[in-house]
Amino acid sequence: MLEINNQDIKGQDYEALLExxxxxxxxFAFVQRKDMMEDESxxxxxxxxxVEPIQKSLIKVNEQSSWIVTSLLEGTAYVFYYELNEETKNFLLSSSDSLFDWNRPPLPEDLMFFKGNQIWLASCSHExxxxxxxxxxxxxxxxxxIRSIKKR
Structure with a gap:
């Protein structure tokens, strides 16, 4: 895996990244950390x-203490897994215009993309x-x- 630090993907590049x-x-998946919730309900x-507009694309919700970019010392988080399709891509695009904007609040954090069980890209937005x-x-x-996608 290649780690990229302090290089957000924004605007048209973010749109092309989603394409x-x-x-x-x-x-794709993202995270709601329980240890960061003042009032879970x-x-x-x-x-x-x-996420109501993409609820039908929900695959599963796992309660986990670690995921590809984070291991919690204490507590757990909800990791939400969704099908990646045109509708969910548009949701990701309309919710944010930056990879690092996936950070609480108001969005879930740590946007991740998978092909099968293999990670393709995973962000740790707050870091x-x-x-x-x-x-x-x-x-x-x-x-x-990404830029070759934008030219098409």
Whole structure:
């Protein structure tokens, strides 16, 4: 995995990243950390209102203490897994215009994309880094592929 620090993907590049993810991945996930919730019922109500448009694409919700970019010392988080399709891509695009905007509040955090059980890209928004699979040897290769999507 290649780790990219302090290089957010924003605006048109973010839109192209989502197009590329749609071509390469079949699932995405994001996280609501229970240890960061002052009132779980209020946070989950806000979360459910946010994701209501894509609820039919929900695959599963796991309660986990770790995921690809984070291991909690204590507590757990809800990790929501969704099908990646045109509708959910549009949701991701309308909810944010930046990879690092996926941070609480108001959005869930740590946006991740998968092909089957393999991670393609995972962000840790509050620490401002993301990892990408071994298809890319450096950030320039990813940006080049993103920008080639924008030209089409």
């Amino acid at each position: 590329l993810a749609l071509k390469k991945c079949d699932c 209020v946070i989950m109500k806000l979360h459910n209102n946010l 401002r880094f993301f990892i990408i699979n071994d298809d890319y040897k450096h950030i320039g290769e990813l940006i080049e592929e």
